[in-house]
Amino acid sequence: MIKLLVKRYLLIIGMITLLGWSLSFIDILMISKGGKIIDYFGNNNLYELKRNLKIFVIIVVISLFLQTFLGWLFSYIRKKIIFDSEMFIFNHLIYLKPTALLKFKTGDIVNRISKDIQSITLFFNKSYLDLVKNCSYILFSFVYICVLNKTFSTFFIIYVIFLIFVTIFFTKRVQKFYYGYYNKYAQKNAYITEVIYGLITIKSNLACKFFGSRFKSILKDTLNEGYRADLVSLLGMVLTLFVVLLFVILSFLMGLHFITKNILTLGSFISIFAVYISNSNKISNVYNSIASIRANLAGIKRLDEFIKEEREVEQLPEIRFSKKIILRNINFRYDNVEILKDLNLTVRKGEFVCITGKTGVGKSTLLSMLLGFIYPFSGDIIIDDERVDEDEMLGLRRIIGYLPQHPFILDGTLRENVEFGEKYEDSKIIEVLKRSGLEDFLNRQEGLNTVLKEGGKNLSGGERQRIHLARILIKNREIYLFDEPTSNVDRKTERIILETIRELKEKGKTIILVTHREAPLKLADKIYELKDGKLKEIKGGEK
Ligand SMILES: Nc1ncnc2c1ncn2[C@@H]1O[C@H](COP(=O)(O)OP(=O)(O)OP(=O)(O)O)[C@@H](O)[C@H]1O
Numbered sequence: 312m313i314k315l316l317v318k319r320y321l322l323i324i325g326m327i328t329l330l331g332w333s334l335s336f337i338d339i340l341m342i343s344k345g346g347k348i349i350d351y352f353g354n355n356n357l358y359e360l361k362r363n364l365k366i367f368v369i370i371v372v373i374s375l376f377l378q379t380f381l382g383w384l385f386s387y388i389r390k391k392i393i394f395d396s397e398m399f400i401f402n403h404l405i406y407l408k409p410t411a412l413l414k415f416k417t418g419d420i421v422n423r424i425s426k427d428i429q430s431i432t433l434f435f436n437k438s439y440l441d442l443v444k445n446c447s448y449i450l451f452s453f454v455y456i457c458v459l460n461k462t463f464s465t466f467f468i469i470y471v472i473f474l475i476f477v478t479i480f481f482t483k484r485v486q487k488f489y490y491g492y493y494n495k496y497a498q499k500n501a502y503i504t505e506v507i508y509g510l511i512t513i514k515s516n517l518a519c520k521f522f523g524s525r526f527k528s529i530l531k532d533t534l535n536e537g538y539r540a541d542l543v544s545l546l547g548m549v550l551t552l553f554v555v556l557l558f559v560i561l562s563f564l565m566g567l568h569f570i571t572k573n574i575l576t577l578g579s580f581i582s583i584f585a586v587y588i589s590n591s592n593k594i595s596n597v598y599n600s601i602a603s604i605r606a607n608l609a610g611i612k613r614l615d616e617f618i619k620e621e622r623e624v625e626q627l628p629e630i631r632f633s634k635k636i637i638l639r640n641i642n643f644r645y646d647n648v649e650i651l652k653d654l655n656l657t658v659r660k661g662e663f664v665c666i667t668g669k670t671g672v673g674k675s676t677l678l679s680m681l682l683g684f685i686y687p688f689s690g691d692i693i694i695d696d697e698r699v700d701e702d703e704m705l706g707l708r709r710i711i712g713y714l715p716q717h718p719f720i721l722d723g724t725l726r727e728n729v730e731f732g733e734k735y736e737d738s739k740i741i742e743v744l745k746r747s748g749l750e751d752f753l754n755r756q757e758g759l760n761t762v763l764k765e766g767g768k769n770l771s772g773g774e775r776q777r778i779h780l781a782r783i784l785i786k787n788r789e790i791y792l793f794d795e796p797t798s799n800v801d802r803k804t805e806r807i808i809l810e811t812i813r814e815l816k817e818k819g820k821t822i823i824l825v826t827h828r829e830a831p832l833k834l835a836d837k838i839y840e841l842k843d844g845k846l847k848e849i850k851g852g853e854k
């Protein structure tokens with residue numbers, strides 16, 4: 312992730328580096344001019360005093376200009392980087408293979424896209440500049456001290472080397488602890504999401520106290536991890552400051568000694584001392600920026616784990632389906648549980664196939680395979696005499712209308728839920744709503760503008776299913792997959808839905824319907840029972 316962004320923003324990063332160096336250089340220049348001005352003031356050398364004062368003012372103005380430019384650059388880069396990285400991660404989520412999605416909890420993914428992504432901006436925005444500025448400042452100070460006094464410079468090197476060791480030792484641990492903290496933080500958020508989804512169940516099982524105390528222990532655990540990370544960071548910081556202050560005192564005493572020996576002028580002493588004092592600040596800043604870069608890297612590592620997961624192709628391939636789909640000797644398992652074993656099925660174009668079978672036997676899994684959500688471990692999927700691979704298989708989605716067992720409802724109007732990203736005439740929407748047995752909605756005051764809440768919270772299970780049915784009918788696809796389309800509705804609504812499915816059959820659509828109910832079986836050309844991972848044809852249209 313970081314490599315990708317560095318590549319994309321190389322120019323801007325270069326500019327930040329250059330500006331960081333320039334600002335530090337200017338700071339040192341100011342201090343050096345300040346020292347000289349004091350000396351010229353002491354000697355009463357008015358000509359040089361004036362000349363240096365002028366240069367001093369020019370330097371201050373340049374510094375102001377550069378700082379303003381940097382401020383603007385940051386606002387710009389923040390906007391660009393947040394946009395690019397959030398888009399990148401969101402697209403990754405959208406195109407992720409459904410099997411990869413199963414590895415993460417919902418709340419954890421939300422956390423990655425919201426909180427962890429901030430690590431990237433913090434990294435580019437502040438931590439990196441601070442590091443460049445402070446490191447270059449230390450380097451320039453070193454050069455400046457070298458020019459003024461050799462003893463001071465040796466002293467300076469020892470001090471910096473010592474601090475590098477302290478920084479490396481502590482910040483490495485900071486990253487490790489923050490990574491643990493970020494993971495726990497995400498799990499805590501995932502738990503909150505889980506509780507929101509299950510609130511009704513939790514309340515109805517009188518389990519509020521249990522879930523409350525579980526949250527308490529998760530929260531404690533999470534915060535303790537963060538606390539540990541902070542403590543390690545603080546310990547390194549205190550040690551750094553201690554070393555810095557020790558060296559400031561030593562340099563002060565050494566400076567006084569040099570003045571009495573006439574090795575150093577008062578102006579130079581004040582400049583060197585100013586450099587030492589300001590360096591004490593810079594060095595603790597370097598520690599802080601490395602510690603925060605390390606903490607940000609922990610967040611970026613979590614993003615990297617997510618973007619490592621495999622994606623589907625973005626552009627679904629075109630697919631030809633004019634004769635039949637054959638599943639030949641299909642084997643599929645979830646983890647180590649075999650679901651489909653040497654399964655065979657042929658569905659001809661225009662055919663209506665019903666699949667029944669006990670619960671948990673793999674009926675929905677079979678439909679998922681036809682949608683390309685999963686691919687068999689062995690066996691062939693053949694469309695119109697040609698074997699299709701995993702990527703080609705995704706092309707089927709272009710021609711499939713799929714009614715899942717647990718339909719998804721968008722937080723929006725009835726119209727938006729039916730159109731689902733496309734645009735249709737009102738008359739067309741009304742027609743599919745009627746065909747889906749949803750006439751009642753049209754009689755409501757807001758009609759097509761009735762607001763449906765997130766996840767269909769304000770709908771019945773059967774209504775959710777029928778809204779999804781309208782959504783796929785309007786798209787007019789070649790193949791329809793129905794997973795228990797009438798399991799949640801009364802007999803009257805079942806009749807309306809089956810009538811619609813019968814019309815689809817008459818229009819020559821290919822239909823695969825999974826059901827436990829008797830009524831849909833009567834419409835089918837073929838009925839199969841899924842048992843022990845295989846399909847067995849049931850003759851005579853009876854179960
Ligand atoms: N993502 C998954 N990971 C692991 N196992 C899974 C997963 N999804 C489903 N299963 C298991 O696979 C088996 C088949 O599930 P599937 O949903 O296909 O059954 P089904 O025949 O549609 O059942 P139902 O009639 O209850 O809808 C079940 O035992 C289920 O527990």
Ligand SMILES: [Mg+2]
Binds near residue numbers: 674676
């Ligand atoms: Mg099912």
